[in-house]
Amino acid sequence: MQVESDDPRPPYVQVADGLRRAIQTGELAAGTKLPSGRELAAEWGVALMTLQKAVDLLRSEGLVYSQQGRGVFVAASGDHAPQLNVRDLQESLDDLRRRLEVVEHHLDIADKPMN
Known part of the structure; x- marks a missing residue:
């Protein structure tokens, strides 16, 4: 997965859309731990801050949640607030x-x- 330079959407939106699609199709199932920020940033060809902004967007939508010291996980369907x-x-x-x-x-x- 890579950010497309000719796409009018900002890079963080492209990353968020790609991860959202993976969550919605079940490629990233509920409870799955996302790769580290550095790994995802390298995979998408973006800066770590861009990746973090994408994850923050998904977090605000209730699609992922963070557990301090453990990482970022895909939320179960209907989970909108992390415990x-x-x-x-x-x-x-x-x-x-x-x-x-x-x-x-x-x-x-x-x-x-x-x-």
Whole structure:
């Protein structure tokens, strides 16, 4: 599978369409782990960021889901939201907490009067 340079669709859309087609035809069955991002990027002849954007599109459509540390998997038909485990949820909360602390720090600095 390769991105076609004469195709008017952006490369990430071409990749997403190809993977979507493979999912819909059963070539990639529910529960199947997708190859790594680097492998898929090489297979399609695109940059890793382009491949990631395609996977993000499929994730937003509920066709694939990610499991941290394990990879990206084809969702079962009708699965539109990945199951979160407590560990993943805690990691997400910790990340948000760190980001909020940075924002609050910047706000504190901005509120201090300059002498």
